[in-house]
Amino acid sequence: MMESVAARSLSSYERMRSGIIHMGFGNILSENTEWARGKNLPGGHFHIHLNFATFEIETRDGRKVKLIDKGRLTILDDPGVRRIAARYGDPDELLREDWIPALPGINAPGNYEKDFAQDPVAWVKQEQRKAYSYIIDFKPYP
Numbered sequence: 001m002m003e004s005v006a007a008r009s010l011s012s013y014e015r016m017r018s019g020i021i022h023m024g025f026g027n028i029l030s031e032n033t034e035w036a037r038g039k040n041l042p043g044g045h046f047h048i049h050l051n052f053a054t055f056e057i058e059t060r061d062g063r064k065v066k067l068i069d070k071g072r073l074t075i076l077d078d079p080g081v082r083r084i085a086a087r088y089g090d091p092d093e094l095l096r097e098d099w100i101p102a103l104p105g106i107n108a109p110g111n112y113e114k115d116f117a118q119d120p121v122a123w124v125k126q127e128q129r130k131a132y133s134y135i136i137d138f139k140p141y142p
Contacts (some may be wrong), residue, residue: 018073
């Protein structure tokens with residue numbers, strides 16, 4: 001099945017979810033990819049998503065502030081943010097995550113080694129289809 005241009009790079013949509021830390025390594029210059037291929041090395045640009053990370057900073061005055069807690073953007077639970085959200089509806093509904101990626105043995109039933117680690121791409125594609133079917137199935141042209 002051909003997918004729309006928007007659906008080709010689903011990781012773009014996945015990393016727009018709050019609380020996910022996206023990291024990219026390498027570059028997309030073709031000469032570097034060709035050099036690596038000639039030496040039988042991986043080359044190109046690689047993406048990693050930390051779905052359930054905890055990220056804490058230390059302020060100049062020594063306070064520690066947790067920005068992300070196990071994949072949850074902590075500002076979404078701030079009383080001031082919730083108060084503002086309440087002006088527009090139910091803050092629980094407005095500030096909830098639309099999608100939390102399932103990883104077997106981590107936050108979903110299953111075995112991480114058996115169900116995910118042996119073929120993570122297949123698992124991620126399945127998860128993305130659940131979360132983004134409206135994009136994947138979108139056909140801009142007949």
